[in-house]
Structures are given as structure tokens and as C-alpha cells.
Amino acid sequence: MPPKGTNDLAPRGCEVCHQRDRLLRCTGCLTVYYCSRDHQVSDRPAHKNACVDVKKARAELERIEQKLRTETASGPFGPDIFISQAGHFWSIDETRPYLEARCRLAETIFRRFGFDPGRVDGVQAALDHFMEVSRLARSETMGIRCLIPAFLIRLGRDQEAYDFLKAWAISRGRPDANGGGDMPHPEIKGANVLEPLHNGWTEAGQIDLHDAVVMTVIKFRVLSDLQRMQNAARGLADTFPREITDLIRRELVGSAVVTRPEVLSLDTAELGRLIDSIKFQIKRLFNAVHVRNSHLWEMLLVTLTTGGVRDTDPAETSIPGTRGEAFMTISQSLEAWVEVPNAPHQIKGVIRAMLTDGEVLDRMRAAMMGRR
Numbered sequence: 001m002p003p004k005g006t007n008d009l010a011p012r013g014c015e016v017c018h019q020r021d022r023l024l025r026c027t028g029c030l031t032v033y034y035c036s037r038d039h040q041v042s043d044r045p046a047h048k049n050a051c052v053d054v055k056k057a058r059a060e061l062e063r064i065e066q067k068l069r070t071e072t073a074s075g076p077f078g079p080d081i082f083i084s085q086a087g088h089f090w091s092i093d094e095t096r097p098y099l100e101a102r103c104r105l106a107e108t109i110f111r112r113f114g115f116d117p118g119r120v121d122g123v124q125a126a127l128d129h130f131m132e133v134s135r136l137a138r139s140e141t142m143g144i145r146c147l148i149p150a151f152l153i154r155l156g157r158d159q160e161a162y163d164f165l166k167a168w169a170i171s172r173g174r175p176d177a178n179g180g181g182d183m184p185h186p187e188i189k190g191a192n193v194l195e196p197l198h199n200g201w202t203e204a205g206q207i208d209l210h211d212a213v214v215m216t217v218i219k220f221r222v223l224s225d226l227q228r229m230q231n232a233a234r235g236l237a238d239t240f241p242r243e244i245t246d247l248i249r250r251e252l253v254g255s256a257v258v259t260r261p262e263v264l265s266l267d268t269a270e271l272g273r274l275i276d277s278i279k280f281q282i283k284r285l286f287n288a289v290h291v292r293n294s295h296l297w298e299m300l301l302v303t304l305t306t307g308g309v310r311d312t313d314p315a316e317t318s319i320p321g322t323r324g325e326a327f328m329t330i331s332q333s334l335e336a337w338v339e340v341p342n343a344p345h346q347i348k349g350v351i352r353a354m355l356t357d358g359e360v361l362d363r364m365r366a367a368m369m370g371r372r
């Protein structure tokens, strides 16, 4: 089964006529598809530059991999460095060029086929490379692990994004976290997205800004799933038997909610209480992020409504609380925000509800007015 499309990504189909049966894959980029030789030939002029770009990046990765394997085969790392040193690639000088080449290939695929128009196969292929980099280099400092949850969400794989963030939150809290950057993470699968928030996303002193922001995306998406279920329940309750409404609900929700059968059969009152608790979690995340970096929400809103923020100092990106850090965090999570239905409206709504003293709203207003 080819991956399904999402809100914003085109499903796998012919580049020319979008037909979805019996497709042939382009052998250059390995990322786009055609229904026939005719359509491939007619698309070649438009496709050629992107295709060659990706093909070159892959050839370079293969060259570096071959060189690495040849040079290390008889050394201290054993016959297969990809097995013996998995997890430690960032700490070994010989393996860093491989990681960098693999990231370049992922970025090239994403730049060429991940947006404008976004294709599900472009995002999927870039994500696969990022996941492999993250597996080989658990302590990498290139920020790849920050991109992974956003890409998963872009593909509608919220459950995996939640599991990934939870594993990181648990690893960070371990006593050996600082000295053991290459340590394997706990294997987490099917964690409950409705459970209380981990301290690593909300508590001052423990919060990871990036993870808290992406967690907000996940909770927004859960909230809209629950609200859709609630609306369907209201509309259908008297018309169909319970088994049918449960089936309909399954079709309305994303990957993180569909795995929770106990939620699919809640009545409207219970659903209402669950919706309130998720709204409360979102407010807590907003507050925690705001305390950690007071620029972030305002900058995100401006980015989503006007398409970008430019006046940040690149040197600031690693300094907590700065505009530069907010900018970096937003860049890494932007893919995920694309998949939040009506994100600017939702963000404004939470900010309004969060306010007691008017301080944040005044800042927002000033920011929005200044840029309109």
C-alpha cells in the first residue's frame, strides 16, 4: 500500500495525470511516479533538474559509504561499522562525512519533492533518511532528531511522533543523560497520547522547548479529532446504532486516537470532559513555552500568517529565551504546523483563553499590527 495523502500532501500518483494505478517509479530520483512512458517523457523537461539533483546527492552518499566501508573493514571497528558502531556515528571522525552526505540527500529530496507541491513520497523518503541518521548517531548535533516528529506529523503518523517525543523525554530525565549521549533510547510504542503531560514538556528547568512546541501540535490535532467525534456523535446519535457510529468515528480520527478504543466509544458527556482536559493541557503547554521563550508564539503566528520572519540574529539560535532560539525552534517544527487545521486561528484562541493580565495579548497585538 502506498502511503496515503494528508491535509496538505498529494498521495502517490502520476506526475502528469495523477492517476494512481500501475505506476512506474522514476529510476533517477526514485521519488516520483508515472502511469506510462509517454507521461514520463512529456514531464522530463520540467522534472529533469530536480531529478538530477537528487540522483547526484545519492551517488555522493553511495561513494562515501563505499569509501567508509573499505577503509574501516579491517580496522578496530570490525567488519561492518554500520552494525558495530550504530548509535555512535557522530562521535567517530570517520563516520561524520557519511552522516552529512545522508542529510544532504534527505534535504535535497525534501526541497525538490516535499513542498510546492508536497508529495507524500518526497516527505516519506526524506524522513526515512533522517530516521536512519538519528539511529546511527544518537548524539548528533545537526538537529535531525528535532525534525523527525514534525515530519511524522506531516505524514499523519502522530502516534509515532508521540512515542518518539516520549522516549526522548524519558532519556533526558535519566541520571546518565549528560554523559551518555549515545545511549539507546527506550523503545516506546503505542503510548497514550491522552495521558498527563511529561515534566519534560511543561516544567521550568526541565522543559525542552522544541519538544514542547511539537507536543502542542499533537495535542491540537487530538483536540480536533475529539471535536469531530463529538460533532458526529451529536448528529448521528439518534439515527444509527452504536456500532455504526463507532465505525464512523474511527474514520474521523488520526493515528494517535484511533488506537484508543476506549475513546471511540465514549458518550458525548464523557467526550466533552476529555475535550476540556486536552484544552487544559494545550494551555499548560502554551504557558510553559511562553515562560521559556516569550517570543515564540508571537513569532509563530507571524510566520504562519505572513510566511516568514527574517530579522533574527543567527548567533542567537542556541541562547535560551532569544528571538534566534524561537526562530530555530519554529523552523524545525513548521512542517507539523502545516497539518494543524486553521493553525493561526487556533493559536490565537488559546492565547486569548490563557490571558489573565493582558500581557501576552498586548505583545501579540503589537506584533501583528507592526507587520500587517
Ligand SMILES: [Zn+2]
Pocket: 014, 015, 016, 017, 018, 019, 034, 035, 036, 039
Ligand atoms: Zn499519467
Ligand SMILES: [Zn+2]
Pocket: 026, 027, 028, 029, 030, 031, 032, 047, 051
Ligand atoms: Zn526522477
